[in-house]
Amino acid sequence: MNSLNGDIQKRIEETKKRVSDLHAELPRWGLVVWTAGNISERVLVSGAPSEEDLFVIKPSGVRYEELSPEKMVVCNLDGDLVEGEYKPSSDTAAHAYVYRHMPEIGGVVHTHSTYACAWAARGEEIPCGLTMIGDEYGGPIPVGPFAIIGDDSIGKGIVETLRNSRSTAVLMKNHGPFTIGTNATKAVKSAVMVEEVAKAMHLAKELGQISPIPQEAIDQLYDRYQNVYGQ
Amino acid sequence: MNSLNGDIQKRIEETKKRVSDLHAELPRWGLVVWTAGNISERVLVSGAPSEEDLFVIKPSGVRYEELSPEKMVVCNLDGDLVEGEYKPSSDTAAHAYVYRHMPEIGGVVHTHSTYACAWAARGEEIPCGLTMIGDEYGGPIPVGPFAIIGDDSIGKGIVETLRNSRSTAVLMKNHGPFTIGTNATKAVKSAVMVEEVAKAMHLAKELGQISPIPQEAIDQLYDRYQNVYGQ
Amino acid sequence: MNSLNGDIQKRIEETKKRVSDLHAELPRWGLVVWTAGNISERVLVSGAPSEEDLFVIKPSGVRYEELSPEKMVVCNLDGDLVEGEYKPSSDTAAHAYVYRHMPEIGGVVHTHSTYACAWAARGEEIPCGLTMIGDEYGGPIPVGPFAIIGDDSIGKGIVETLRNSRSTAVLMKNHGPFTIGTNATKAVKSAVMVEEVAKAMHLAKELGQISPIPQEAIDQLYDRYQNVYGQ
Amino acid sequence: MNSLNGDIQKRIEETKKRVSDLHAELPRWGLVVWTAGNISERVLVSGAPSEEDLFVIKPSGVRYEELSPEKMVVCNLDGDLVEGEYKPSSDTAAHAYVYRHMPEIGGVVHTHSTYACAWAARGEEIPCGLTMIGDEYGGPIPVGPFAIIGDDSIGKGIVETLRNSRSTAVLMKNHGPFTIGTNATKAVKSAVMVEEVAKAMHLAKELGQISPIPQEAIDQLYDRYQNVYGQ
Numbered sequence A, B, C, D: 001m002n003s004l005n006g007d008i009q010k011r012i013e014e015t016k017k018r019v020s021d022l023h024a025e026l027p028r029w030g031l032v033v034w035t036a037g038n039i040s041e042r043v044l045v046s047g048a049p050s051e052e053d054l055f056v057i058k059p060s061g062v063r064y065e066e067l068s069p070e071k072m073v074v075c076n077l078d079g080d081l082v083e084g085e086y087k088p089s090s091d092t093a094a095h096a097y098v099y100r101h102m103p104e105i106g107g108v109v110h111t112h113s114t115y116a117c118a119w120a121a122r123g124e125e126i127p128c129g130l131t132m133i134g135d136e137y138g139g140p141i142p143v144g145p146f147a148i149i150g151d152d153s154i155g156k157g158i159v160e161t162l163r164n165s166r167s168t169a170v171l172m173k174n175h176g177p178f179t180i181g182t183n184a185t186k187a188v189k190s191a192v193m194v195e196e197v198a199k200a201m202h203l204a205k206e207l208g209q210i211s212p213i214p215q216e217a218i219d220q221l222y223d224r225y226q227n228v229y230g231q
Helices: A002-022 A092-101 A114-122 A131-137 A153-162 A184-206 A215-227 B002-022 B092-101 B114-122 B131-137 B153-162 B184-206 B215-227 C002-022 C092-101 C114-122 C131-137 C153-162 C184-206 C215-227 D002-022 D092-101 D114-122 D131-137 D153-162 D184-206 D215-227
Strands: A037-042 A054-057 A073-076 A081-083 A107-111 A169-172 A176-181 B037-042 B054-057 B073-076 B081-083 B107-111 B169-172 B176-181 C037-042 C054-057 C073-076 C081-083 C107-111 C169-172 C176-181 D037-042 D054-057 D073-076 D081-083 D107-111 D169-172 D176-181
Touching: A002 A037, A002 A054, A002 A184, A037 A092, A037 A184, A054 A092, A073 A092, A092 A107, A092 A153, A092 A176, A107 A184, A114 A169, A114 A176, A114 A184, A114 B184, A131 A184, A131 A215, A153 A169, A153 A176, A169 A184, A176 A184, A184 B184, A184 C114, A184 C184, B002 B037, B002 B054, B002 B184, B037 B092, B037 B184, B054 B092, B073 B092, B092 B107, B092 B153, B092 B176, B107 B184, B114 B169, B114 B176, B114 B184, B114 D184, B131 B184, B131 B215, B153 B169, B153 B176, B169 B184, B176 B184, B184 D184, C002 C037, C002 C054, C002 C184, C037 C092, C037 C184, C054 C092, C073 C092, C092 C107, C092 C153, C092 C176, C107 C184, C114 C169, C114 C176, C114 C184, C131 C184, C131 C215, C153 C169, C153 C176, C169 C184, C176 C184, C184 D114, C184 D184, D002 D037, D002 D054, D002 D184, D037 D092, D037 D184, D054 D092, D073 D092, D092 D107, D092 D153, D092 D176, D107 D184, D114 D169, D114 D176, D114 D184, D131 D184, D131 D215, D153 D169, D153 D176, D169 D184, D176 D184
Parallel strands: none
Antiparallel strands: A037 A054, A037 A107, A054 A073, A073 A081, A107 A176, A169 A176, B037 B054, B037 B107, B054 B073, B073 B081, B107 B176, B169 B176, C037 C054, C037 C107, C054 C073, C073 C081, C107 C176, C169 C176, D037 D054, D037 D107, D054 D073, D073 D081, D107 D176, D169 D176
């Protein structure tokens, strides 16, 4: 029992370090202003959730340049604080809901990146008009319902939208994007890409019609990218 | 009397340092070009204005990378120079008017940030189409009247527009945004956010209709954010 | 034979260094996010392809800040790996096709730069509405066919579009820009310029009609720039 | 004679240093890509042109990060090379024409900044819809004729457009902005501001009508800014 706890503690520290470092990607890619955006990652022991099933998340209202591994917060899947000196992010309940209902998910990211927010404010999905969107999302990037912070409605909206989708990103209506991945790095990559394709599709639509990609081609792109790309 | 003066002098120096440092946020977030933008903060002693009621403001026409605490200017609420080797910002009268008529305000920021200026040039308020706008401004960001530098008309326009509004930002028509806060840091945050939401709402409107947020939801968002968010 | 091989090896190392360094230009000019974009250069010995006819290209899925000359990959004109510890870029077949069919070409660049992608998503050529476009491209920037990764269709589309064009850039439909040059530096310059003019022409068209430049003037601009400009 | 020449040489060296340093402002404010943009300054002795009447300008086709005072080029008002190891900028004839016909002008800047180019591509003046435009330009920013490099037509177009205008900036049709000032620093400031206001006015027009500023107010703004602003 003691040795198991020791192992969990080590994984928690590693996860804190990784989540703290990953937050630097958000201002780097221009996805956030001031304190508005957060990353979490599930703590895995030997690749699986521990019995306690915990995740590490950003503290609330702390600026990106002041973040450090020690300031990160550990929560259980009810969103309750387990370890940390700060209050967890105000979006913690949504992250917890995702981990609770999608056991295969290891990372969640939320931003208010500008172009993605513009699609979200209209409640309009981002069309799949570039091969890179087919590669990464396997189709359009869907819109989730309007939901207010304070209960499980945001988390529920994310899970219901993404559960039956190839997409790792959802645009929560009038709010902004949430992205998921098997770990936090992949969820961050999805958050970076969703803003990029939100901008490219915005620009394309401004001046006319996006030329549609045949569904068969999208299927091929998605399959190849998920299985062949990278090292 | 001497010790009181000594205390004020200490607060003045602290305020100069803080206001000088905060000016770095303006180019950092892309809110200004060349010298166009300024921040001021009221000098507080034990949390309240001193008898002299002073504020610290940027010198006129000095570039951001050349600013330092020593170059900051101290004025009284008539906008007259009390201490400093430089001429105060050409917007000093507007800042002074706000401090004179809104005793609860401790910081004022003025920029010509690009997207906010675009709304201001049309004389059009920024709609509340994202939860982050509800959080921060509690509704649309209002437009103030067209006013020329040289008398109190800019200050008056700011105060009359913001006095009965939840918003901490006003778009002065054909001019640009002014933001207020209980201290300068909060006014800077509002200046950063107003440009961000000006851009997101611009983009959203370019391609269609912004999906409206129910007033009740806006009220909830605003209440929670003002009372619960942060550490 | 040994001395020839030694010479090739030296050119390979120089080319690896140059291609690795040039990749820093892609994030610098905002042409890529994450790992999406790649540069290659043909290995020349005494200014001509060697008997083996090789080129150096980026490894697949490696981030720009982790690139180094040692990680670069050497391929032959069939796109087969000749030297290197990593898998070559997933766009290697397209680069190889260009080198195979355009012996005068020494460098190829592929990005997903945002404004260029917006024109590509509509399948619309970039008009020649600025003298800088006449200088660099000698006319509009053409669109190539929609093609899926996996066979030679991308390379074929690039070559068929550019072979009879003055342009060093092609917008592959629903995909993004490919650029060519007598060496990699020139292909990178074309990739930087194509995004810039894609943006300027996008903005110009948003608010009205682009004033056309007479064909005679375009011919003059192109001739002068190719023959007189620079040191 | 010797001492006069010595004095001129000293002023030339100072001017080379200043013009070289000022070129860093062009990429800093995002006004240029690759090598496309140049600054010149007239060499003044005791505040007046010397008998030789010379100016310092950027060498052709050299990248900004490789510039240094020694690489700068000295030309006479016919645009002929007087001193320097490099070929002068391909826009030298236009700079020379301005100095020849506007003796009060001490600095000229040319860029292809993106939003200004978009207005230039349509041949449309930038309206005066913000007080900052009234301050700096005293009215709309005018369009000059389409002109081809190779004779005096660019210089002539600049001079004829600006001679009877308050504006220090002209948008040469299908080409880009040229700005002037009593020295190079002021011409650079005008180049920075013209891009900023080109963007703000572009955005304003995208979503509706710009609210016009009364001519009387523009006159007041221009007069105050030229005579009162700054230290």
